[in-house]
Amino acid sequence: xxxxxxxxxxxxxxxxxxxxxxxxxxxxxxxxxxxxxxxxxxxxxxxxxxxxxxxxxxxxxxxxxxxxxxxxxxxxxxxxxxxxxxxxxxxxxxxxxxxxxxxxxxxxxxxxxxxxxxxxxxxxxxxxxxxxxxxxxxxxxxxxxxxxxxxxxxxxxxxxxxxxxxxxxxxxxxxxxxxxxxxxxxxxxxxxxxxxxxxxxxxxxxxxxxxxxxxxxxxxxxxxxxxxxxxxxxxxxxxxxxxxxxxxxxxxxxxxxxxxxxxxxxxxxxxxxxxxxxxxxxxxxxxxxxxxxxxxxxxxxxxxxxxxxxxxxxxxxxxxxxxxxxxxxxxxxxx
Amino acid sequence: xxxxxxxxxxxxxxxxxxxxxxxxxxxxxxxxxxxxxxxxxxxxxxxxxxxxxxxxxxxxxxxxxxxxxxxxxxxxxxxxxxxxxxxxxxxxxxxxxxxxxxxxxxxxxxxxxxxxxxxxxxxxxxxxxxxxxxxxxxxxxxxxxxxxxxxxxxxxxxxxxxxxxxxxxxxxxxxxxxxxxxxxxxxxxxxxxxxxxxxxxxxxxxxxxxxxxxxxxxxxxxxxxxxxxxxxxxxxxxxxxxxxxxxxxxxxxxxxxxxxxxxxxxxxxxxxxxxxxxxxxxxxxxxxxxxxxxxxxxxxxxxxxxxxxxxxxxxxxxxxxxxxxxxxxxxxxxx
DNA sequence: GCCGGTCATGCAACCGGTTGCAACTTCTTG
DNA sequence: CAAGAAGTTGCAACCGGTTGCATGACCGGC
Numbered sequence: 001x002x003x004x005x006x007x008x009x010x011x012x013x014x015x016x017x018x019x020x021x022x023x024x025x026x027x028x029x030x031x032x033x034x035x036x037x038x039x040x041x042x043x044x045x046x047x048x049x050x051x052x053x054x055x056x057x058x059x060x061x062x063x064x065x066x067x068x069x070x071x072x073x074x075x076x077x078x079x080x081x082x083x084x085x086x087x088x089x090x091x092x093x094x095x096x097x098x099x100x101x102x103x104x105x106x107x108x109x110x111x112x113x114x115x116x117x118x119x120x121x122x123x124x125x126x127x128x129x130x131x132x133x134x135x136x137x138x139x140x141x142x143x144x145x146x147x148x149x150x151x152x153x154x155x156x157x158x159x160x161x162x163x164x165x166x167x168x169x170x171x172x173x174x175x176x177x178x179x180x181x182x183x184x185x186x187x188x189x190x191x192x193x194x195x196x197x198x199x200x201x202x203x204x205x206x207x208x209x210x211x212x213x214x215x216x217x218x219x220x221x222x223x224x225x226x227x228x229x230x231x232x233x234x235x236x237x238x239x240x241x242x243x244x245x246x247x248x249x250x251x252x253x254x255x256x257x258x259x260x261x262x263x264x265x266x267x268x269x270x271x272x273x274x275x276x277x278x279x280x281x282x283x284x285x286x287x288x289x290x291x292x293x294x295x296x297x298x299x300x301x302x303x304x305x306x307x308x309x310x311x312x313x314x315x316x317x318x319x320x321x322x323x324x325x326x327x328x329x330x331x332x333x334x335x
Numbered sequence: 336x337x338x339x340x341x342x343x344x345x346x347x348x349x350x351x352x353x354x355x356x357x358x359x360x361x362x363x364x365x366x367x368x369x370x371x372x373x374x375x376x377x378x379x380x381x382x383x384x385x386x387x388x389x390x391x392x393x394x395x396x397x398x399x400x401x402x403x404x405x406x407x408x409x410x411x412x413x414x415x416x417x418x419x420x421x422x423x424x425x426x427x428x429x430x431x432x433x434x435x436x437x438x439x440x441x442x443x444x445x446x447x448x449x450x451x452x453x454x455x456x457x458x459x460x461x462x463x464x465x466x467x468x469x470x471x472x473x474x475x476x477x478x479x480x481x482x483x484x485x486x487x488x489x490x491x492x493x494x495x496x497x498x499x500x501x502x503x504x505x506x507x508x509x510x511x512x513x514x515x516x517x518x519x520x521x522x523x524x525x526x527x528x529x530x531x532x533x534x535x536x537x538x539x540x541x542x543x544x545x546x547x548x549x550x551x552x553x554x555x556x557x558x559x560x561x562x563x564x565x566x567x568x569x570x571x572x573x574x575x576x577x578x579x580x581x582x583x584x585x586x587x588x589x590x591x592x593x594x595x596x597x598x599x600x601x602x603x604x605x606x607x608x609x610x611x612x613x614x615x616x617x618x619x620x621x622x623x624x625x626x627x628x629x630x631x632x633x634x635x636x637x638x639x640x641x642x643x644x645x646x647x648x649x650x651x652x653x654x655x656x657x658x659x660x661x662x663x664x665x666x667x668x669x670x
Numbered sequence: 671g672c673c674g675g676t677c678a679t680g681c682a683a684c685c686g687g688t689t690g691c692a693a694c695t696t697c698t699t700g
Numbered sequence: 701c702a703a704g705a706a707g708t709t710g711c712a713a714c715c716g717g718t719t720g721c722a723t724g725a726c727c728g729g730c
């Protein structure tokens with residue numbers, strides 16, 4: 001089944017019109033008579049015409065392609081990057097809903113040269129950035145060259161750029177309120193990196209909830225990890241040593257919560273009887289832990305779609321949007 | 336920092352040569368004098384020239400872009416797709432090592448129209464396909480239109496196309512030999528889908544190992560799942576009901592092994608004392624289970640690189656390659 | 671001193687779309 | 701009935717690269 005119809009010039013010949021007319025007809029231009037459009041579209045469809053996108057991109061000077069910038073948490077991709085995987089599905093959905101393509105750009109987070117390597121070559125129209133150790137230098141580079149992008153992260157105070165983020169204050173608050181409500185008295189906070197603004201907001205919301213319940217958050221019951229799976233266990237162990245009487249813990253990511261629960265079990269604590277655990281994210285694994293994890297849902301697929309949508313809207317209208325995705329407490333067994 | 340140098344015509348002007356000379360110089364053509372090349376390259380580098388790829392693609396009629404075709408196991412991406420995530424890292428590495436880009440194409444596996452939608456538009460040069468329920472119809476569509484592709488899966492008997500696959504026979508054999516060696520006598524097989532050729536090879540290798548050890552594989556100790564996490568638990572429970580005296584099980588994926596171990600624990604069996612468990616894949620999670628999972632390593636990052644490499648080699652030379660990736664037993668605690 | 675060969679470079683066409691502007695119909699209107 | 705408006709379509713330039721072929725410079729050999 002060889003294709004004989006490859007270009008709009010072929011279609012033009014068959015329809016007895018010019019290239020321009022075919023181009024306009026296929027783009028539904030108001031300049032062309034409805035009748036002509038219908039005829040041309042019929043011919044195109046009948047011959048399975050597929051437009052040549054590199055040519056169109058060259059003409060339009062836009063690639064209709066977005067880059068998802070990622071890097072493995074460790075050397076290779078692993079469960080530690082499960083959040084990235086889950087949100088990628090949503091991003092792919094959002095991107096394709098608007099007729100855009102999604103390019104995967106795996107980078108060394110210490111570099112920024114990929115920005116120009118992908119934008120100036122016209123390969124992509126903009127970038128989507130997830131959580132990364134070096135996000136600040138990335139953002140600065142893109143701002144300096146006015147490259148379109150959206151990040152998963154907090155709304156900026158000084159500069160203007162697109163963001164999508166979970167409602168971290170509300171998330172921390174929900175977790176705190178729940179633990180207070182079920183009667184816990186010595187509640188711990190196992191956070192992500194303390195310099196992370198998202199983590200700070202969760203802390204603020206969490207603290208507010210405890211204080212509203214007449215409780216305090218003692219420093220020995222606070223520890224900081226790095227979001228990634230293994231750190232949950234380490235930090236949980238530290239907290240247990242400092243505060244052996246802890247009876248609940250709010251862990252800033254489901255991945256950390258999994259290993260934290262392992263450590264609790266190893267140390268002879270029952271979950272949730274002795275120590276209640278609340279996670280964060282509602283990754284797919286939280287349903288498969290024993291006991292099943294109570295957690296703050298980030299609505300990850302929706303967040304992915306919003307990332308795509310926000311960036312595309314910016315590309316098309318120049319509108320800078322800072323979206324907050326609502327969170328929700330999912331009560332399972334661990335708290 | 337605005338860019339004033341955008342096209343090779345700009346460079347040509349600055350160097351006092353023609354467009355063609357610049358084009359040839361940047362592509363290291365032997366037609367151009369070394370001295371001239373050096374001068375042009377210096378100017379290009381100095382002005383941070385980045386070539387316009389849509390234009391080049393239009394001219395060369397190749398996109399230097401590969402599509403990774405994926406679909407979520409369930410509705411959204413989840414741990415069930417962890418294999419896809421981990422291999423994606425390797426694919427991205429391999430692809431970028433050859434100067435190609437990686438496009439993510441999320442499809443409904445029941446359709447095949449994406450093949451022409453991506454190839455005929457010149458967006459991608461070829462496809463990389465992972466395990467999928469409808470792979471046969473996909474393969475047939477691509478073969479019919481002689482579209483370049485590589486799949487993760489077994490070497491075809493009738494047709495010729497590129498494949499990369501783990502050594503499933505050897506993998507099954509390693510698992511069987513190990514369980515025999517540690518003295519188990521009533522060994523079970525918890526497979527993936529029975530119609531899957533990879534699963535059949537693992538079964539063959541496993542059976543061969545048991546028989547070499549003077550053992551048989553009774554039908555009541557054989558069960559079939561679907562690779563995905565939840566099915567491991569279900570099928571494990573079935574096997575336990577049919578054969579309560581089972582003392583070891585070879586599970587065809589780490590994901591299924593995780594839930595199988597949960598069920599074993601729920602049913603009061605200790606792992607590995609009462610029932611030894613061997614998984615398959617060596618996903619990152621296998622290190623984080625309790626007990627840590629003994630498993631057959633697929634060398635996933637390497638497999639990803641090989642997928643990219645095999646397809647690119649085919650695109651550039653037309654060579655059809657069927658690669659087998661060696662496997663290896665990783666002994667941890669569960670067996 | 672002329673000729674053929676080698677080497678380096680330029681000209682111009684081409685890849686397959688998009689689009690400003692001109693041109694042609696047909697219709698309306700004074 | 702002429703003139704202007706409105707509605708369609710075509711011409712040709714342009715997007716920014718690549719490449720076949722022509723051209724011109726310089727060389728050594730006879």
